[in-house]
Amino acid sequence: MNYVSTRGEAPVLAFDDVLLAGLARDGGLYVPEDWPRFTPEDLQAMRGLSYAELAARVMAPFAAPAVSEDDLGAIVADAYGGFDHPDVAPVIQLGGNEWLLELFHGPTLAFKDYAMQVLGRLFDLVLGRRGQRVTIVGATSGDTGSAAIEACRDREAVEIFILHPHGRVSEVQRRQMTTVTSANVHNIAIEGTFDDCQDLVKAMFNDQAFRDRLNLSAVNSINWARIVAQVVYYVRAALAVGAPEREVAFAVPTGNFGNVFAGYVAKQAGLPIRRLAVGSNRNDILTRFLVTKRMEIGEVVPTLSPSMDIQVSSNFERLLFEVLDRDGAAVARTMQAFRSDGVFELETAAWQRIRSLFDGERLDDTQTKNIIQDIYRAWGMLVDPHTAIGIAAGRLRRVGLDVPMVALATAHAAKFPDAVADATGVTPSLPPRLADLLDREERFEVLPADLSAVRDHVAARVAARGAAA
Numbered sequence: 001m002n003y004v005s006t007r008g009e010a011p012v013l014a015f016d017d018v019l020l021a022g023l024a025r026d027g028g029l030y031v032p033e034d035w036p037r038f039t040p041e042d043l044q045a046m047r048g049l050s051y052a053e054l055a056a057r058v059m060a061p062f063a064a065p066a067v068s069e070d071d072l073g074a075i076v077a078d079a080y081g082g083f084d085h086p087d088v089a090p091v092i093q094l095g096g097n098e099w100l101l102e103l104f105h106g107p108t109l110a111f112k113d114y115a116m117q118v119l120g121r122l123f124d125l126v127l128g129r130r131g132q133r134v135t136i137v138g139a140t141s142g143d144t145g146s147a148a149i150e151a152c153r154d155r156e157a158v159e160i161f162i163l164h165p166h167g168r169v170s171e172v173q174r175r176q177m178t179t180v181t182s183a184n185v186h187n188i189a190i191e192g193t194f195d196d197c198q199d200l201v202k203a204m205f206n207d208q209a210f211r212d213r214l215n216l217s218a219v220n221s222i223n224w225a226r227i228v229a230q231v232v233y234y235v236r237a238a239l240a241v242g243a244p245e246r247e248v249a250f251a252v253p254t255g256n257f258g259n260v261f262a263g264y265v266a267k268q269a270g271l272p273i274r275r276l277a278v279g280s281n282r283n284d285i286l287t288r289f290l291v292t293k294r295m296e297i298g299e300v301v302p303t304l305s306p307s308m309d310i311q312v313s314s315n316f317e318r319l320l321f322e323v324l325d326r327d328g329a330a331v332a333r334t335m336q337a338f339r340s341d342g343v344f345e346l347e348t349a350a351w352q353r354i355r356s357l358f359d360g361e362r363l364d365d366t367q368t369k370n371i372i373q374d375i376y377r378a379w380g381m382l383v384d385p386h387t388a389i390g391i392a393a394g395r396l397r398r399v400g401l402d403v404p405m406v407a408l409a410t411a412h413a414a415k416f417p418d419a420v421a422d423a424t425g426v427t428p429s430l431p432p433r434l435a436d437l438l439d440r441e442e443r444f445e446v447l448p449a450d451l452s453a454v455r456d457h458v459a460a461r462v463a464a465r466g467a468a469a
């Protein structure tokens with residue numbers, strides 16, 4: 001499969017080059033030149049597979065010929081072997097037509113492990129073949145960073161720098177990053193918001209000389225390989241609730257639009273998905289867009305679901321490219337207007353194409369806590385605030401739909417113990433492998449939201465590590 005940029009100006013690349021490139025050179029995001037297609041028979045044949053086998057089968061057409069299905073098979077077997085549930089991503093029935101897809105059985109207890117553990121190993125494979133090293137730079141509002149650090153720690157060919165907004169991630173989230181003291185792991189706390197962190201990362205990537213000198217690479221949710229790895233659990237869940245004979249709907253707590261976009265990709269690849277419900281917190285740029293056609297940046301406000309405290313959803317550009325008939329120039333114009341004015345409005349036809357699949361719901365913190373409480377009372381189950389928003393969006397959007405609704409449980413309740421305890425009176429406990437997290441030593445640097453300060457810091461660290469090696 002070859003990949004094209006959403007802005008139409010960057011070179012067409014193969015899967016391994018897209019993996020290492022992250023952002024395209026024209027500022028766009030890479031998407032497949034065309035969609036691979038699984039027939040209903042292909043999907044039926046996937047039913048008895050283990051999670052790892054399914055992952056290799058689903059990812060293979062996207063990765064070929066750069067990475068073979070055999071190489072993928074070895075990578076995913078190793079990646080998912082470390083997860084703490086035999087089904088890797090179990091599907092639990094909540095009510096009549098209501099299901100929960102548990103995506104918190106990886107090392108950092110959030111869905112991002114499902115892609116990141118694969119990504120770290122893909123980097124090893126591809127860089128090893130080329131005899132290269134990379135500097136990974138990423139921004140996190142919480143869960144991406146720890147998942148990336150877990151996936152890259154101690155890897156030979158990788159230095160990893162993760163920026164998080166200082167004081168705006170939960171203690172558990174911060175400690176999951178800052179207590180990893182491997183020499184190739186560098187945590188930076190930025191005095192600003194997540195969007196500031198993301199802007200700094202983008203600016204470093206747009207500095208061509210810097211980018212080339214440090215061989216910059218990204219593992220945040222714009223990395224195409226992450227999207228592909230996330231397609232797998234949509235297929236898994238759909239098969240579990242009756243696909244391909246039956247349609248299915250998903251509800252997804254959404255920030256950067258990466259997870260729910262994987263649902264779109266699954267549909268393009270032949271999975272019978274009727275609807276995708278986007279759940280957001282008070283940072284509701286997407287849900288407002290789905291009502292008004294206007295994508296308009298607002299203030300980022302802190303909420304109980306910090307991994308969704310985002311105003312600019314980077315992966316949305318991929319959907320934009322689709323509904324603008326893959327016209328890279330039109331996407332570039334729209335994104336430039338968005339960048340300079342903080343707003344764009346889509347034409348009705350393109351917006352309707354989005355609305356033919358996507359719905360949006362937003363919940364404030366009180367509603368989120370109420371849902372956490374309802375679920376605890378009904379089933380004795382503790383869910384985290386992000387998951388609660390997904391479940392609520394699914395419930396609101398299930399009305400009148402006669403297909404199973406699968407909500408994605410994106411984090412373990414113990415990652416957000418305060419919110420969960422506040423709602424239920426019960427403090428969720430960390431699984432054994434993280435039990436001593438609060439006692440481990442932390443290491444991170446605090447820097448202002450200033451490009452030259454951050455760039456110099458990264459360059460100095462890479463130089464020092466190179467000298468030490």
Ligand SMILES: *Cc1c(COP(=O)(O)O)cnc(C)c1O
Pocket residue numbers: 110111112142143144221253254255256257258259260307308386387410411
């Ligand atoms: C990252 C994250 C999200 C948002 O996912 P996107 O792919 O950015 O839309 C939701 N919930 C949790 C727990 C997360 O870590």
